[in-house]
Amino acid sequence: MIIVVSIIVGYLIYLIVVNLKPILELWRINRKCATNLKMVCGPPALPLIGSAHLFKWHPYDFTFQMEQWAQKYLFGRAKHGEIAAPNGEVDGIMLLWIGPVPMVLLGTAECIRPVLESNTNISKPSQYDKMSEWIGTGLLTSTHEKWFHRRKMLTPTFHFSIIQDYFPIFARHAEVLVESMEKHVGGDYFDGFPYFKRCTLDIICETAMGIQVNAQLGENNDYVHAVKRISEAIWNHMRFPWFWFKPIWYLSGLGFEFNRNVKLTNDFTRKVIQERKEMLNEESESGGGKKRKAFLDLLLTIQKETGTLSDEDIREEVDTFMFEGHDTTASGIGFTILWLGYNPECQKKLHKELDDVFDFGSDRSPTMEDIKKCTYLEKCIKESLRMFPSVPLIARRLSEDVTIDHPSGQKIVLPEGLSACVSPIAAARDPRAYLDPDTFNPDNFDIDAIAGRDPYAYIPFSAGPRNCIGQKFAILEEKTVLSWFFRKYEVESLQTEENLRPLPELILRPYNGINIKVKRRE
Ligand code: HEM
Known part of the structure; x- marks a missing residue:
């Protein structure tokens, strides 16, 4: 007994000494x-x-x-x-x-x-430290000079002209999504969320790393599972202070699982970086070059030209985009479908817009011009992000x-x-900013409504100098996927609004999934 007490007291003294500076702060x-x-x-x-x-x-x-x-x-x-x-x-x-x-x-x-x-207030608190063990100090988690430097360097890689180049990738994976849902047409309710997650994962892997993981075709599920478990572990670590003590964190089993999954995802990205580097070198030696470049290629080009980025710096940024760039859009797509399932009037209006742009029954690939014309769809996406920001x-x-x-x-x-x-x-639920804040209403994004509102009452992409760098990417991706989906299908949602509870984890996700019934449009 005395030995156990001595070990505990000794450990507490050790903790105090090691953490003296943060304790005083x-x-x-x-x-x-x-x-x-x-x-x-x-x-x-x-x-x-x-x-x-x-x-x-x-x-x-x-x-x-x-x-x-x-x-x-x-x-x-x-x-x-x-x-x-x-x-x-x-x-x-x-x-x-x-x-x-x-x-x-x-x-x-x-x-x-x-x-x-x-x-000045651009630093992230210690609650982000666990996340850094996974994505390092990339753009999302870095602070001070490192953040300023990276943000300046990465902003041009999110210019709309570059994002436009990714559009065919969005469209191709959206088409696979719509095809993979065919088996549910006319059937009972099913959970659409895993479908949306696999689709957005395919999109981010190809746009960020230039590789096809084909998650929608059932490949690379280890990676998808690892990302899910890492997010859950970080969220538990943030919420429950007893996990801040390493022995408890590891004894609970979470610590070991977290480390295993972090290694799996990091190794995956490192391998892709090496392969991509070799491929780009071969391409430049043979004088050829791919016209469309993945985000990773842009970083490798910056590395070659300026020598400012190490392979590990690139790994951090690619993992950051992998983290920020797929769960967020999957949740945005899923919740928009759910809201439109509850609101048949809004869905009818959207169907009408899509029929005007594409002609009813057409299954041609969308163009950028088509997508620009889908203004009501954009309002639905924005309203869904107001109700449930990712x-x-x-x-x-x-x-x-x-x-x-x-x-x-x-x-x-x-x-x-x-x-x-x-x-x-x-x-976004402030009654002073929205007439009926708890009701889904895409008209909240009519030009006049936006003009009369404080912009800080709508911040799903944050605001100020540290806002979301991927905002345009996200909206274009969601519009492309959803335009394909609603061109083909009519949707009904199972949950009532009352029992729909999004879970505020790192990314807001539906507690019971996105339970929908799809019907082919007639
Ligand atoms: C609906 C989709 C999305 C939503 C709602 C969203 C929202 C946000 C928010 C609220 C932040 C600020 C986080 C903070 O300061 O703690 C953020 C930052 C960020 N987002 Fe997004 N995001 C989305 C999609 C994307 C996509 C598709 C990408 C990349 C392809 C991306 C990349 C980033 C990055 C790198 C940051 C850090 C920016 C910085 O600190 O300078 N996001 N996002």
Whole structure:
């Protein structure tokens, strides 16, 4: 017994010594929060464990809990101290303790703007560290000079003229998707989500790495499974502070599985980089060159011309695009189909638009011109991202104090070092910005409606200097896939809106899948 106690005490002392600097930093932030944020509401918290004891373990129940807390604390239905927003008035800020670490959740345009528009507050908090073990410090997770340099270097690779070159890839894989759904035509409900995920995975592998993994044809499922399990493990690590202790992380089995999957995905990318490098060298020696270049080829060209990128730098960026670039669009495509399944009137309007552009019954490949004409489809995609944004939380570690104007008229100073989480879903359900915020209505994206709204009330792609670099890519991809899908099919959704619960993991995903019935259009 004495030996066990000595080991535990020894381990705790070791942890304190090793983490002395972060502990002192945490102490400083906690003291600042105690003075600056004492009026900000949030769920009850205990010393050291914060509100973790209240967190619902099951992700489904956790969503209800977060919704209740958001209603209560963000939208002014809580009792305030001195800073008292009048009852029912939107408040927009909530304080949440995850273990001993405080963080604020920001949910209205006024509170979000000062954080996202800043050129200084571009750092990511420690909650992203686990993600970095997988995707390294690529564009999503890097900070300071490294981020500025990479963002400047990568922005031209997302120019619309380059993305346009990927359009035939989008169209080809969309056609495979539509064909693979034929077997469900006229049948019972089925879960469409795995189909959309495999389609977007095929698209990102070919556009980012120049390879065909053919996930839709049943190949390379290990990779798909590994990516899924990594995301789940990171999400659990972020949520439950006891996993921050390595022995618990490993004893739970999650740590070992996580390491195995990270190795599998990283090795996969490294292998592709080597093969692609050899292929490009052979091509340049033989004087030939492929006209359409994958994102990886663009990075290898930058490497050759400037010598600024190592193979591992390239691996980080490719893995970042693999992570950000397929689950996000799969969720966007899936939820758009689901919403249109609930809303037959909107679906009819979309069918009419597609018939005008393509002629009813045509199964020709789309052109860029066709896709540009699908304006109602774009509104449906944007509205679906408003209701269920693929990235449910955007976090920053504040590099300087940020002042927020509270509705009570007082100012709240968020201290430097604090983690600030922005909630796109809360901002997009603000009744001051949308007439009927909980109802799916693509007309919210009519030009007049957009003009009359605070742009920070619609931020599925974030905003400011660190917004999504792949936004145009994502919209074009979703439009291409969905135009094929709705040209061919009419869809009915199974879940009622009430029992549809998206799970706010790293990427918002449907809890029960995308259960739909497809009928060939007649
Ligand atoms: C519907 C689809 C998508 C949504 C809703 C979305 C949303 C977002 C959001 C909210 C961020 C900010 C995250 C943060 O600051 O923590 C972000 C960043 C990013 N996204 Fe997307 N994204 C989508 C698709 C894509 C695609 C297709 C790609 C690449 C092909 C991509 C690449 C990136 C990258 C690299 C960043 C980091 C940018 C930076 O920090 O400078 N995204 N995305």
